Amino acid sequence: MESRVAVIGGGNMGYALGCSLVHKVLNKPEDLLIVERKGNRAEYILNALKCNVEQKINSRVREFGIIVVAVKPQEAEEALHELKEYIFERHIVISIMAGVPISFISDKLGGHERIVRCMPNLPGQIGVGITVYFGRYGFSAEDYVAVERVLSSMGAVLRVAEEDLIDGATAISGTxxxxxxxxxxxxxxxxxxxxxxxxxxxxxxxxxxxxxxxxxxxxxxxxxxxxxxxxxxxxxxxxxxxxxxxxxxxxxxxxxxxxxxxxxxxxxx
Missing domain, CATH: 1.10.3730.10 (ProC C-terminal domain-like)
Known part of the structure; x- marks a missing residue:
């Protein structure tokens, strides 16, 4: 399941991640699901990547072991509320939402623990960025390998020991x-x-x-x-x-x- 990835949000960063995953990491486009609300944008993604595309978060996300939340911070609460219904304990949730703490994400997902918070940057769109990430707890060595497999599709990866450093990374490498x-x-x-x-x-x-x-x-x-x-x-x-x-x-x-x-x-x- 960890070899399949769902991306919630098909904006610039979500789409860029999807492109990198399809071209560098996943075995086939069908191993990727992108959820994008806007009809025209969803159609564009479908034609460009030939992956699974949905306009609403639904039960299909259960088929994917890693779920990347790539919506704007202001849309976090609504997206997480919708996602909560379809999250299993085994799911790895990766957030690339700037400024959204793991505690907030966990609370909105009903106490889900397997959450990674990260900060990519714009050069990641062409595979030469750097993504700084932090995982709270509940991860095995194999889980971290799976997480870095996804994030490294956008370039270099740096794992930090404290969540507060993600806000620091936002101000340095992200911005x-x-x-x-x-x-x-x-x-x-x-x-x-x-x-x-x-x-x-x-x-x-x-x-x-x-x-x-x-x-x-x-x-x-x-x-x-x-x-x-x-x-x-x-x-x-x-x-x-x-x-x-x-x-x-x-x-x-x-x-x-x-x-x-x-x-x-x-x-x-």
Whole structure:
């Protein structure tokens, strides 16, 4: 049963997970069920993935050993209420709902214990993301293998020892791509101001970001050490850093991440 997966919610992340599962993990499309309320969206998913598609949570979910809840946090209570009727003790429930604690999920599912809470991110849509997850209790080593088999279809997987770290992951890796796109957009605009075409700016910035990350990963050096290697005294990097430090950019970044963390803890409220 654990080789079959039901996904509740066919939005961007639910659909992306479904695509990854069909193409990388499951033996056949029939091993996947996606529940999507919107008729047009449900039809699109059916045509694209050739998997099982339902517009309402119903008894069919009982045929699937792992149930992934991928609805918006604001829709959590209604979805879990509907799901409660069809949950067995053996089911593994994986939540990718930001800010929704396991205690809330368990309560709405009538005390169900086999629950994993996780936070994927946008690059997971193309299989290069990272998903951070926490499982409360009631899991065997084989269960964790089954969970990671599902989550690794979207990229790297990190298991943490405390549930509160999932809110932290939401503010770092979950929201992080948004921070990067914000910075990239600002840099593209700056490059255009300097006379580059938009396409030239995108190409240049994409390549130096990829190269910088690859150098960091291969060198085993910390970012601050690599920064010192680039920022020679009296040079152009130092000139930019003087401006960044003048405006306390490091504090702004920390404050932004803290705000994201606090919001994550309040989403279900």
């Amino acid at each position: 992080g791509p948004g921070y990067m796109f914000y910075i990239i957009d600002s840099m593209v605009s700056a490059a255009v101001d300097l006379g580059f075409s938009y396409r030239e700016a995108e190409s240049m910035i994409a390549e130096f970001i990829k190269g910088s990350v690859e150098l960091w990963l291969q060198s085993d050096l910390k970012p601050d050490t690599l920064l010192k290697m680039v920022a020679s005294e009296g040079g152009t990097t130092e000139a930019a850093l003087v401006v960044f430090n003048k405006h306390h950019l490091d504090e702004i970044i920390r404050d932004g991440i803290k705000a994201a963390y606090e919001r994550a803890k309040k989403l279900i409220g």
